[in-house]
Structure formats: structure tokens, C-alpha cells
């Protein structure tokens with residue numbers, strides 16, 4: 001697709017989707033982990049409230065920012081049209097991700113109040129020297145790709161105070177209102193779920209299955225949003241999935257979901273159980289808001305969200321776990337999900353739901369206060385309570401977490417196994433031949449290919 005806007009300094013088109021801009025290539029970045037104040041928001045308006053084509057930058061523009069820095073950014077897109085309604089806001093908003101990625105030398109990641117945008121030095125050199133170009137591209141692409149949108153106006157805010165103000169007073173209340181509406185329904189009440197393949201440009205086998213009680217991984221598209229999108233744009237990336245026969249109500253397995261996910265993932269994913277992170281879990285793309293991770297030492301589940309900057313209780317950061325979770329794969333034990341799903345009645349219900357959760361970052365725990373059963377709230381550890389799995393075990397036992405008895409039993413079993421190993425070592429003669437004094441001992445190298453090793457329990461003990 002050639003540059004469609006007269007005087008636009010760089011190319012625009014799907015070919016640039018998936019373009020990565022590394023730190024050394026970037027001119028500046030907006031949002032991301034280093035910046036607290038960031039958001040993008042689409043607001044459905046009456047036609048007279050939108051000045052079609054207007055793009056405004058409030059605060060310092062690109063050339064006024066120091067190269068290499070990280071800055072706050074708020075993007076507000078006002079849209080209007082005879083068929084534009086509030087139920088479509090979430091879906092239109094999600095396309096900001098795709099459209100900004102169409103711009104040569106601009107990378108957009110995540111959504112809502114987690115956005116992260118990088119602009120390359122190369123594109124700045126070519127003339128992309130103002131944020132107004134991002135606004136112009138959004139106006140053009142929204143009207144071209146979603147022609148039911150008749151008027152578009154874009155405001156890009158970099159003034160830190162104003163970004164914070166709009167985030168708290170406009171964007172977050174709007175996200176919360178959408179989420180409340182979305183979770184008012186139950187999966188059993190509908191006969192159609194929805195699928196989304198928007199993230200296949202990054203994760204080719206990923207298919208989001210969006211149900212009233214299992215919202216999309218990115219958290220930006222609820223079942224209501226998906227229904228509205230599929231109605232207004234039947235050829236778009238969101239499509240209906242008739243539920244078909246329920247094969248397992250606890251795990252959330254449906255025959256038509258399996259069939260359609262298989263087709264849309266090009267045969268790579270054959271079964272999906274919607275409410276579990278273990279056998280045949282929902283695929284994870286890369287846009288998930290949080291990762292649920294299994295902690296075998298306590299047989300529990302931790303959840304870490306994107307904004308958490310430290311190491312989780314398993315010693316890994318969000319980014320390190322994301323590397324094992326994304327790409328459209330079904331990864332047992334690491335599971336991408338949205339924060340909205342954690343407020344759902346179906347949240348990992350096949351795995352024990354909240355009774356199985358043992359660790360959360362304190363900020364996420366606070367954010368989910370209303371959703372966590374009151375009797376469990378104080379029993380879930382955070383980074384303020386424990387910093388490793390051994391401390392976690394003690395915490396869970398002390399607080400009488402539902403897994404406490406199991407953890408005690410596991411510890412007893414471990415101690416017994418260790419004693420058995422010790423006794424066996426004491427009884428057994430040395431099996432390794434001892435080299436004659438002065439002889440040269442040749443090391444043995446064993447190379448294995450295509451081997452998967454499963455270890456039930458590994459006890460490493462120092463030899464006395």
C-alpha cells in the first residue's frame with residue numbers, strides 16, 4: 001500500500017506490521033514499563049462532536065523531546081457515524097494497535113493503559129518528525145478499513161499532567177464501564193461465542209475464543225464488543241463461533257470451538273479447553289495483560305501482570321515468562337490472560353480458580369480486591385510478603401491457605417524420599433569404577449536428540 005496521504009514522509013501498510021524497533025534503533029518511546037501514564041481510547045460521539053480529519057498534539061512534539069527518552073502519551077480517537085455505537089468502542093480501539101504498526105518505523109505494543117510505542121531514528125530522518133503523522137495515519141486507516149466510521153478526530157497528548165488527568169478521569173472509568181457490562185452475562189446464556197485472529201500477524205496459530213466469561217487475552221475485546229464487531233464487519237478479524245455441543249462444562253470444551261479453532265489455526269490447535277491452564281489450554285499470543293504460571297513446589301498458581309517490574313516468586317520477570325508463553329502456542333503451565341478474565345466466575349475454574357492462586361504482585365492484588373473471595377485475600381502472598389518459593393511455602397502454611405495441607409504432605413513426602421535416597425546410598429557399593437592412581441580418566445559425553453525428559457521429583461543433596 002503506497003503512502004496514501006499527500007506529503008506523508010514514510011510508507012504505510014501491513015508489510016510493516018511485526019516490525020521490531022530495538023532500543024538502539026529508537027528515536028524515542030512512549031509508554032512501556034518505564035512510564036506510568038499512558039493510554040489509548042476510542043470514544044463514540046455524535047457527528048457534531050467530531051471535527052473530521054482534525055489531528056491535534058497537546059504537549060511537546062517529537063522534535064522537542066530528548067532523543068532516547070521514554071515519555072507519557074495519551075491517544076484519544078473520537079469517531080462518529082450512523083452505525084457507530086458505544087458497543088463498538090472497544091473493537092475500534094483495538095485496531096489502533098494494528099494501524100500504528102502499519103506505519104514504517106513505528107512499533108505499537110499492547111492496549112488500553114498499557115501501550116508502548118517506539119519510533120525509529122530512521123523514520124524520523126525520513127521526515128516523521130511530528131506525532132501529527134500518527135494521527136493522520138489513524139484518520140486515514142480508520143476511514144478506509146472501517147468505512148462505517150464517517151468522521152474521525154485524533155488528539156495525541158504528551159503533557160504528563162494532562163495524560164494523567166485524562167487517564168484517571170476519562171479512560172479508566174470508560175474501560176471499567178465496558179468491563180462491568182461485559183461480565184454481567186454468563187457463557188451458558190449464549191449459543192454463540194466469537195473468535196479473533198487479529199494477532200495472527202505476530203502469532204500465526206493464535207485464535208482468541210471470546211465468551212462472556214472468558215474475555216480476550218488482550219482484555220480489550222469483550223463478548224459484547226466481539227458481537228458488535230462481527231455484525232458490522234463480517235469480513236473482519238472477528239467472527240462468530242457457534243458453541244455446538246458442550247464436551248466438558250468444567251474445563252469449557254465445546255465441539256464447534258475445537259473445529260473452528262482447528263480451521264483458523266491451520267490445523268495446529270486441535271482442542272481448546274477454555275477454563276484451564278493445563279491440558280489443551282487457550283493459546284497465548286503476545287498481547288496478554290498477565291501470565292498465570294504454575295509453581296510446582298506448592299502445586300499453586302501465581303499471576304504476574306505486564307506492569308510488574310520485579311521478579312515474580314519463581315525468580316522470573318514478566319518478560320522472561322512472556323518469552324515462553326506467547327507466539328500462538330498452548331503452553332501448559334504458562335498461560336496468557338486478561339485481567340478482566342480474573343474477575344470472571346469461570347477464571348481457571350477447572351484448576352481450582354482462586355483457591356489455587358498463591359501469589360500476585362501487590363498492585364494487581366489491590367486492583368482485584370473485589371474479585372478475590374474475601375476469605376482468600378489475606379492468604380495470597382505478594383512480593384511484599386515473600387521473595388522465593390521457600391518463603392512462599394511458609395507463608396501459605398502459616399496463613400492456612402487451601403493448599404497448606406497439601407504443601408505439608410508434599411514436604412513430608414520429600415523428606416521421606418530424601419531419607420530413602422540416603423539409606424540406599426549407604427547400603428549400595430560404589431558403582432563407579434575407581435581409576436588406578438595416576439591413570440587418565442576420559443570424560444564421557446552423551447548427546448541426545450529429540451528426547452523429552454520428564455522428572456517427577458528431583459532431589460539434589462550434597463555428598464557428605
Ligand code: SF4
Pocket residue numbers: 094196197198199200207208216217218219220221285287288
Ligand atoms: S488478543 Fe485476541 S482478541 Fe485481542 S486483538 Fe489479539 S487476537 Fe484479537
